[in-house]
Amino acid sequence: MSDSVNKVLNMVPTADGTMTLRDKITGELYHNSKGAFFESMESYVLPARLEDIIQRRKGDANGEGKSVIRMIDACFGMGYNTFALWHHILSKPHLPIDQVDVVAIELDTALLATLPDILEQECFKIILDELKDANGQSLAQNLRAFMKLGLPTQSMKFSYQSVGGPTFNLHLIFDDLRVQAAALAANEPGQFDLIFHDPFSPSKLPHLWTIELFDCYFKLLRSDSGRLLTYCAASAVRGGLKHSGFSIYRTRDVGVKKGGTLAVRGDNDVLIEDLIYPLRPEEVEKLDTITGIPYRDPELSSTRKDVLRRRLDEQNERKSQNK
Numbered sequence: 001m002s003d004s005v006n007k008v009l010n011m012v013p014t015a016d017g018t019m020t021l022r023d024k025i026t027g028e029l030y031h032n033s034k035g036a037f038f039e040s041m042e043s044y045v046l047p048a049r050l051e052d053i054i055q056r057r058k059g060d061a062n063g064e065g066k067s068v069i070r071m072i073d074a075c076f077g078m079g080y081n082t083f084a085l086w087h088h089i090l091s092k093p094h095l096p097i098d099q100v101d102v103v104a105i106e107l108d109t110a111l112l113a114t115l116p117d118i119l120e121q122e123c124f125k126i127i128l129d130e131l132k133d134a135n136g137q138s139l140a141q142n143l144r145a146f147m148k149l150g151l152p153t154q155s156m157k158f159s160y161q162s163v164g165g166p167t168f169n170l171h172l173i174f175d176d177l178r179v180q181a182a183a184l185a186a187n188e189p190g191q192f193d194l195i196f197h198d199p200f201s202p203s204k205l206p207h208l209w210t211i212e213l214f215d216c217y218f219k220l221l222r223s224d225s226g227r228l229l230t231y232c233a234a235s236a237v238r239g240g241l242k243h244s245g246f247s248i249y250r251t252r253d254v255g256v257k258k259g260g261t262l263a264v265r266g267d268n269d270v271l272i273e274d275l276i277y278p279l280r281p282e283e284v285e286k287l288d289t290i291t292g293i294p295y296r297d298p299e300l301s302s303t304r305k306d307v308l309r310r311r312l313d314e315q316n317e318r319k320s321q322n323k
């Protein structure tokens with residue numbers, strides 16, 4: 001990791017040797033201490049089950065005979081979830097995928113400075129080796145060149161062709177997730193196979209875990225194959241996803257956490273031994289108690305405080321009804 005990035009952004013190593021950050025405002029790590037790359041693979045890429053998505057799809061994503069995987073990386077951060085997906089696809093050349101489109105949304109432009117160092121870690125060697133642009137430059141090299149010109153204000157687009165494999169397109173948008181999710185849901189409904197949802201925890205940023213945001217996601221995902229993944233297992237979050245119409249599953253434990261969540265459009269049977277599980281009976285029960293009451297943000301613009309207060313009011317009302 002370069003010294004300048006380290007100093008400005010407070011990098012810390014995780015147990016699998018990959019680097020993460022500690023957020024100065026929430027105090028939270030960007031990744032599980034068990035491993036930044038490990039978490040991306042365990043909580044997002046492996047339970048996404050690309051093979052399954054491709055099989056379930058009725059027709060091609062773009063109607064041009066190409067097999068295109070379209071993913072939203074919600075809270076892109078240092079890019080691990082997107083890069084882990086690319087790593088996985090490049091490592092499995094038998095997957096019938098012609099194109100991978102990622103729309104990545106992130107508020108903090110300063111994180112761009114971390115991306116070249118993240119990409120140059122051993123875990124992403126295959127990306128560095130195999131994805132070059134027409135001038136033979138890697139994404140890390142292109143990002144370094146961009147950084148010299150100054151930080152972008154709105155968005156950046158990258159496109160890389162792997163040798164004999166898929167094209168990888170990345171549209172990186174710097175904006176509030178709620179604004180972009182609502183805009184995408186209006187403009188591109190039913191166009192995405194996958195959403196990787198990775199904000200800081202619901203107790204710190206409850207406005208990024210609301211029914212209204214999940215409603216946008218439900219609209220954005222394909223009805224035959226769409227699925228959302230998150231590291232979070234909180235009942236309020238699962239309750240919100242259920243309210244938006246998703247079927248809920250548990251993914252594997254990462255470190256000390258209780259497993260993450262897979263939310264699927266429709267009620268397809270997606271269970272996979274040792275990877276995707278049904279909720280435990282006690283987890284299902286909790287969804288109908290006051291802990292399962294979701295966060296709400298009717299206009300997708302509430303403050304953290306308002307979202308917390310709204311939920312507390314609803315919990316108190318439920319308690320008084322139950323007396």
Ligand SMILES: C[S@@+](CC[C@H](N)C(=O)[O-])C[C@H]1O[C@@H](n2cnc3c(N)ncnc32)[C@H](O)[C@@H]1O
Nearest residue numbers: 075076077078079080081106107108176177198
């Ligand atoms: C847990 S980190 C994401 C880690 C990231 N997925 C990765 O693999 O490196 C949460 C991210 O959410 C971003 N964020 C916070 N508020 C946001 C908002 N309102 N809209 C979009 N991104 C936001 C933070 O800047 C931070 O990068």
